[in-house]
Each structure stands twice: as C-alpha cells, then as structure tokens.
Amino acid sequence: MSSLNVLIMDPPYESANTATVFRMIDSTLRKGHDVTVFAYEGAAALSFKPQKGHPNPVKGTSEEEEKHPLSKDFVEGLFATARENGREFKWINCGLCVDERGVGDWVEGPVRGGPQHFVEAFNNCDKTLVIATR
Amino acid sequence: MSKYLFIESRDPFETNDVRDCYHLIKDLSDSGHDVVLFLVQNGVFAARKKCKNSELDELLKKENIHVYADDYSIDERGINKESVYSQINVTGMDTLVDFTMEDGRKPIWH
Known part of the structure; x- marks a missing residue:
C-alpha cells in the first residue's frame, strides 16, 4: 500500500481533466492506496453542494431523464469508495480559492486548507501528481 | 537509470507543447532512462496509424519507451482499436x- 497526492486546478464542467482524475482516484483507492487531493483555484468548486442538474431543451429531456453528472456527486462517491475499501481519502479545498468563489458550502467529506497542506502531503505521500490548467 | 511516466492529455495538433513533450521523452530514452508514455x-488522437506524427513514430521505435492509450478515451472519441x-x-x-x-x-x- 502506498499513497498518492494529487493537485487539481480545473473548475467543474471545464475540462476532461476532471473526469480523468476522478477515474484515476477511484482506481487508486480500489487498488488499496490512500489518496490526498488538494483542490486548488477553480477545482475548489468541484464539491460545491448547491450544484443542480438541469433539463436539456435541445434533446427535449427532463432533469430526471438528462441525469446531468454533477462533480459534487463524484466527490461524494470517492469518499464512499474509500470507506468501502478501508482507505484513507482526504480532500482539501484551498480556503482562499473557496472564499474568492463563494463555494464554501460543500458536500460531506472535504476540509478547508491551504498550500501548506499540499506541501505536507507532498512530503508524506509516496507519489505526487500535479494536474495544472492549460 | 530512472523511470518516468508521462501522462499526455493533449492532441499534438492542438499545441506544439506536445511535440516538446515527445522530444523530452526521446532525450530521456537516449540517456538510458525507462519511459512510459x-x-x-x-x-489518444495521436495513437491512430493514419495520424501523420513523425515524433511519435520515433518514440515507438525505442525499446525503452512503452506507449499506452486509455481505452475510455479511445472509445469516447469513436476511434476503432484496429486503427x-x-x-x-x-x-x-x-x-x-x-x-x-x-x-x-x-x-x-x-
């Protein structure tokens, strides 16, 4: 068992990076590793609780039929996966980034932190992966 | 000898940064390091045989460079695995x- 530290920066619904990193974290937890995520800049909104799905007027689908994927649900799902697999999973939202964007109401699990927590995770984890915006 | 993993998320025709990344991988390989791309x-668009991409062709010839492509990304983009x-x-x-x-x-x- 090892540990992975991931820094992500992309906001929700902006980049394919988000889906890839969710898939990667999910697989990492299922393989028995611990994971720490530092959600920086726009990524601080990934766990924002008020996110809502919507209908799609182009396709004529209702909100229920559309099943719009919400990033907050994926964050909750990763916490559930960690619990099911007995792994430690930390999600740290950058506090200043949260305040700037007004996204402090988040789902259960994430905690508030700062760059020092990323440095701490960098020093404590076996691997660090930085996924910057373009 | 060190071991590297490069996760390339960009199309080489989207930005020349990708070619710079390929060049770095080749330099690491030439220096004797083991590289996974x-x-x-x-x-994954670069993975298609019909894609004219001489830089990736060079990497595929190297014994200490191992290239993989994400199946989910391949399927999402409608790329036939045979291609x-x-x-x-x-x-x-x-x-x-x-x-x-x-x-x-x-x-x-x-």
Missing part, C-alpha cells in the same frame, strides 16, 4: 494507476 483524453498503432497497448485506468504507484517511477502530467 500514457495517452489520455485528446492525447491504433500495434506498438501501442490500449488499456484501462488500472494500468495507469499501476505505473503511477510503481516504486521509483516519476509521474508527470501534461
């Missing part, structure tokens, strides 16, 4: 995680 997202270079292994996220967590291998996202 894992293509994800739009990075992918035979030297490129189409595989899943579990493989990427294995390389990321491999002892001594340095992961780099681009």
Whole structure:
C-alpha cells in the first residue's frame, strides 16, 4: 500500500481533466492506496453542494431523464469508495480559492486548507501528481 | 537509470507543447532512462496509424519507451482499436494507476 497526492486546478464542467482524475482516484483507492487531493483555484468548486442538474431543451429531456453528472456527486462517491475499501481519502479545498468563489458550502467529506497542506502531503505521500490548467 | 511516466492529455495538433513533450521523452530514452508514455483524453488522437506524427513514430521505435492509450478515451472519441498503432497497448485506468504507484517511477502530467 502506498499513497498518492494529487493537485487539481480545473473548475467543474471545464475540462476532461476532471473526469480523468476522478477515474484515476477511484482506481487508486480500489487498488488499496490512500489518496490526498488538494483542490486548488477553480477545482475548489468541484464539491460545491448547491450544484443542480438541469433539463436539456435541445434533446427535449427532463432533469430526471438528462441525469446531468454533477462533480459534487463524484466527490461524494470517492469518499464512499474509500470507506468501502478501508482507505484513507482526504480532500482539501484551498480556503482562499473557496472564499474568492463563494463555494464554501460543500458536500460531506472535504476540509478547508491551504498550500501548506499540499506541501505536507507532498512530503508524506509516496507519489505526487500535479494536474495544472492549460 | 530512472523511470518516468508521462501522462499526455493533449492532441499534438492542438499545441506544439506536445511535440516538446515527445522530444523530452526521446532525450530521456537516449540517456538510458525507462519511459512510459500514457495517452489520455485528446492525447489518444495521436495513437491512430493514419495520424501523420513523425515524433511519435520515433518514440515507438525505442525499446525503452512503452506507449499506452486509455481505452475510455479511445472509445469516447469513436476511434476503432484496429486503427491504433500495434506498438501501442490500449488499456484501462488500472494500468495507469499501476505505473503511477510503481516504486521509483516519476509521474508527470501534461
């Protein structure tokens, strides 16, 4: 068992990076590793609780039929996966980034932190992966 | 000898940064290092045999460079697996995680 530290920066619904990193974290937890995520800049909104799905007027689908994927649900799902697999999973939202964007109401699990927590995770984890915006 | 993992998420026709990344991988290979190049997202467009991409062709000839492509990204983009270079292994996220967590291998996202 090892540990992975991931820094992500992309906001929700902006980049394919988000889906890839969710898939990667999910697989990492299922393989028995611990994971720490530092959600920086726009990524601080990934766990924002008020996110809502919507209908799609182009396709004529209702909100229920559309099943719009919400990033907050994926964050909750990763916490559930960690619990099911007995792994430690930390999600740290950058506090200043949260305040700037007004996204402090988040789902259960994430905690508030700062760059020092990323440095701490960098020093404590076996691997660090930085996924910057373009 | 060091071990590297490059996760390339970009299409080489989207930005020349990708070619710079390929050049870095070739330089590391020429210096005797072991490199895994894992293509994800739009990075998988380069995996098609019909794609004119001499820089990737060079990497595929090297024994100490191992190239993989994410199956999910391949399917999402409607790429037929038969159209992918035979030297490129189409595989899943579990493989990427294995390389990321491999002892001594340095992961780099681009």
